[in-house]
Amino acid sequence: MNELDSELVHAQLAALGYTFGDTRSAADVVLFNTCSVREQAENKVLSRVGELGVEKKAGRQVVVGMLGCLPEREGKQLLSKYPQIDFLCGPSELDRLPTLLHNAMVGEKLSVADRSALQGNRSRRSAALSAADDNLELLDLSRAYNPDFRESNGHSAYVRITRGCNKFCTYCVVPNTRGAEVHRPPHSIIEECRKLVESGAIEITLLGQTVNHYRYTHGVAIGAHGNEVPQIGPGLTAFKKPIDDNQHVTTFANLLQSIHDEVPELQRLRFVTSYPIDFGDDILEVMRDCPRICNYLHVPAQSGSNRILKKMNRGYTVEEYLKFVERARLILPDVEIAGDIIVGFCTETDEDFEATKLLLETVRFKNNFVFHYSPRPGT
Numbered sequence: 001m002n003e004l005d006s007e008l009v010h011a012q013l014a015a016l017g018y019t020f021g022d023t024r025s026a027a028d029v030v031l032f033n034t035c036s037v038r039e040q041a042e043n044k045v046l047s048r049v050g051e052l053g054v055e056k057k058a059g060r061q062v063v064v065g066m067l068g069c070l071p072e073r074e075g076k077q078l079l080s081k082y083p084q085i086d087f088l089c090g091p092s093e094l095d096r097l098p099t100l101l102h103n104a105m106v107g108e109k110l111s112v113a114d115r116s117a118l119q120g121n122r123s124r125r126s127a128a129l130s131a132a133d134d135n136l137e138l139l140d141l142s143r144a145y146n147p148d149f150r151e152s153n154g155h156s157a158y159v160r161i162t163r164g165c166n167k168f169c170t171y172c173v174v175p176n177t178r179g180a181e182v183h184r185p186p187h188s189i190i191e192e193c194r195k196l197v198e199s200g201a202i203e204i205t206l207l208g209q210t211v212n213h214y215r216y217t218h219g220v221a222i223g224a225h226g227n228e229v230p231q232i233g234p235g236l237t238a239f240k241k242p243i244d245d246n247q248h249v250t251t252f253a254n255l256l257q258s259i260h261d262e263v264p265e266l267q268r269l270r271f272v273t274s275y276p277i278d279f280g281d282d283i284l285e286v287m288r289d290c291p292r293i294c295n296y297l298h299v300p301a302q303s304g305s306n307r308i309l310k311k312m313n314r315g316y317t318v319e320e321y322l323k324f325v326e327r328a329r330l331i332l333p334d335v336e337i338a339g340d341i342i343v344g345f346c347t348e349t350d351e352d353f354e355a356t357k358l359l360l361e362t363v364r365f366k367n368n369f370v371f372h373y374s375p376r377p378g379t
């Protein structure tokens with residue numbers, strides 16, 4: 001997700017005439033796009049900000065901006081703690097970056113509030129409002145028109161289909177930094193895929209924190225020009241019951257099928273990250289029937305211990321996870337399954353750890369991203 005945000009920022013600023021260098025030392029502007037999932041990543045960025053502080057004190061003229069989840073999590077206090085930072089821009093406010101940057105470049109004396117574009121705790125409270133008034137949608141779409149795509153990105157591209165998350169796993173800052181789940185209208189997503197393919201992409205990866213939650217109800221979120229706009233997700237209980245026959249809904253399976261059929265020049269379609277529950281057979285069947293959708297699932301288990309899964313608020317048991325794997329392999333015998341594991345979660349015992357090892361041996365994942373648990377403020 002952060003990589004895509006960086007791509008969008010790059011394209012947005014390039015379109016305004018900014019050019020990009022390889023080193024920090026010669027730059028007039030340094031932007032840090034930050035991740036808050038682990039403490040180590042935050043510490044690295046703050047140490048680089050510290051170095052720039054020393055240089056600025058010594059007389060270097062450079063504008064420093066901090067983007068992404070770290071400013072969203074820490075808030076405006078970062079500006080007083082690190083006076084070398086000129087502005088802050090949260091992940092849901094990236095469309096406001098050019099204004100923040102311009103003001104900093106011309107040296108306007110602005111208040112702390114005017115140097116920060118953050119959702120703060122509005123990110124969950126006013127999700128409906130921010131979904132309807134969604135300038136990020138324009139940002140996503142604008143990247144697709146970049147004629148230099150092939151040169152700058154190779155042949156792979158990311159397309160975001162949902163933003164935010166409604167899950168609240170107890171270790172994770174994402175629901176607070178990226179806000180509630182917002183789903184983009186399918187026609188925008190398909191159009192973006194088409195434009196990317198025209199620009200040279202041969203592989204597209206659809207992105208969402210829980211990508212299989214994608215569900216767009218038509219006729220509900222309509223913009224000022226009568227067009228469909230992003231809408232907040234249907235909530236977790238919606239996945240426990242059948243879709244209402246009276247509603248016109250595009251499910252994740254429908255979306256995959258539409259992209260596959262309506263963008264025939266696209267050679268490979270992938271998606272990350274899947275959640276092990278709320279993952280219907282319809283998705284697996286579309287994967288089976290559409291030859292250009294890759295037989296690959298990234299479905300984090302996080303732990304092989306039911307006690308730890310409960311503490312993590314993951315909402316499934318090991319047995320349910322294994323049932324999902326069995327179902328996936330029944331419908332897609334060649335499917336490759338990857339995952340994530342957190343070790344050292346609060347109160348994890350040797351017994352819990354052994355249970356996780358057993359899960360790994362049982363599933364025989366293609367690969368797993370294994371992380372040491374990193375306590376995060378607010379989780």
Ligand code: SF4
Pocket residue numbers: 165166167168169172173174175209210275
């Ligand atoms: S599903 Fe859990 S881990 Fe993934 S983004 Fe949402 S809260 Fe975080």
